Amino acid sequence: MTLSFHRVPRIELGRGASLLAGTILRDLGYRRVLLVTTTGMPERPGAKALLDHLAAAEIEVALFAGTPAEPGETVLEEAVATARRDRVEAVVGLGGGSALDVAKLAAVLAVDSRRIGDLYGIARVGRRGLPTLMIPTTAGSGSEVSQDAVLTDRAAGTKRGVKDPALVPDVALVDPALTDSCSASVTAASGLDALCHAIEAWTNRAANALCDLHAERSIRLVRRHLEAAVLGTSQEARDGMAEAALLAGLAFSPVGTTAVHACGYPLSGMWGLSHGFANALMLPSIVAFNRPAVEAKTERLREIFEADDLTDALRQLLGRVGAPTRLRDAGVERTSIPRMAAIAARDQRHLAANPRVMDPGELERVFLETW
Template sequence: MRLDYGILRAPARILFGNGQRAALGRVAAELGQRVLVCTDARFAATPQMQAIRDDLERQGLAVAVFDGTQPELPLSGIVNCATRFRDFDPQVVVGLGGGSCLDLAKLAALLLTHGGQLPDYYGEMKVPGPVLPVIAVPTTSGTGSEATPVAVLGDPSRAIKVGISSPHLIPHTAICDPELTLTCPAGLTAISGADALAHAVECFAAVERPGDPAMALTRVFVGKNALGDHLALSAIRLLFDHLPRAVEDGGDLEARSAVMLGATMAGLAFGSGGTAAAHALQYPVGAETGSAHGLGIAILLPHTIDFNLVQAPGAYADLARALGLSDAADDMAAARAFAAALRDLFARIGIPAGLDALNVDPAGFGRMAELAMGATRLVENNPRPLDAAAMRGILDMAMPEPRGKAAHA
């Protein structure tokens, strides 16, 4: 683990625990009098949503609700939300739901504060200043968006999803209430939890850069660092120990709590440390197949680890030893033990082993590899150097035997 350089970017406060959603009204009232809630149609129709709205109104707040959040967060939906509620002039924006709802709240706050067009802000460090305060209330345990400086959206003019990354997008307050995840289906629990695990693993194994004092002011993802390492390791422990339980018994509140805590800690970690190859590759794979982000990440992560440990086994070896998976002195042997344990965990929660489960056409692998290289902040964060040929090799590895191994040999 790294000890000589650390960066942490985080919400002003995180309220974690069962029943913490009841604090939302008082938190919002501290920040403004007009509240815009961004959610989706499913959650908007639940008793929990009515209780939350009642709580806000008891605090004397004017409340408007946008319940049109769509999966994969299309650009048009974000613009629609900001345009529709501009005259309402919200002072606080609440994101309530899965990752798309939280990202919508961030991006609506951005447009309502600074105007312009969202493509003006694509990439890193292009948001010119603070945005309206955002309160993030996740109902799934995966994206970690409640704690990150990143929002991802779908732009029809782009072949893959695009990101806006800026410390100004970090929510002011995160309210993480595990009780809100109790109705999350087993399949979504599995792929969301696998996404959170990937955040932590890729952050822990990210490239290690010299601790330049200017780096955190010019880059969102700084790579492996001391604060990210400790958060990521804690997240990995929680998810290894509790994710299978949460998938197998959705009513296990202890497991749900541990998984939500792990997802939030993973978000805190990668909000500065960043992610890498698995995320870069999922963008084109997801665009090609229409598959869920977390599912693609979970399939790709073990194969990116296989690629990375050839030259950079140390971080994976550290994880194996910390989790009690190996006591081997040899880094390569310990790293392979971690990779094997991760595959076993994913198999237990129903994650397929290969990209064939997504009905992906290998004929498009060359184009997908080129597109993945466009995710520069992720490519540069990988511990082993990447080029289009390496990306293509990982995709080949992720196809079933014998083709994958033969293609990589």
């Protein structure tokens, strides 16, 4: 067995953890920060409390609140321009995976003459940028601890990713209280994204013992807490999902994700599906396809879900949390499948990590099975 595990951030998990930000930044000597977040986020109670806390710690904030759900390069360029204009010393990300990804990339490019196109791929960043502190407001992406960031390329109908240990944040403050106000749809999509991350890491061609520990614990937490979190009535469920997302991020960061993401990217890029729902739609069929290559882990997964038919159990979970269970339910046209399969086939970064080789024909069949 081989094991590759790079740096891990300082992690604080628990209700109220976000309000450690000012003290941590001040103790590290940073007085001027860029806060990257989403439109409307600064008006939410949790964000207001954070801004008040930063002000009390005498931290000057340059606010960039223009991150949409599926950001592209233009948004990143605007965030970088703000960081340079205000000469910030560190970058704080506050939001879901999109805001955190933009924050991580902006921290690199704010002090680098390269452009984002120079960084796409694996291990092309090389040197760390400005210090980063990440505060997730959804329980899903795991971006607060991962070496990954993605942007949407609408023209190409897909997403493009950057993977490099230099992107791993310095600090991750995981405060489940910030997820309490998430809608049922956001909770479901982000929670299913965490489940995909954990399963893809666990069944990954490069999976190792440390990855497996994080991934299996994450899967069990999602199984136990996702549905209650979507209902929005259980603080315990919110806390459990925050831990699940964090652990899934630690699981997939060193080994990457697999064909689920390769197939999910064109669903987001071409049809505008949220990242979490796009991945979750493809998960049941790809888990079934991969089974011959990871028989023991797939059987363990079936036991965790207490299912006779794992594929059916995964689809039923999607339905119970309000996610589409078939591509046609999400408005995807059958005629688009050949193009989506072709886009997925070019994504060798993810396909190389898949436990079973998938050729273009097999990718098309998986899309058809999911349609």
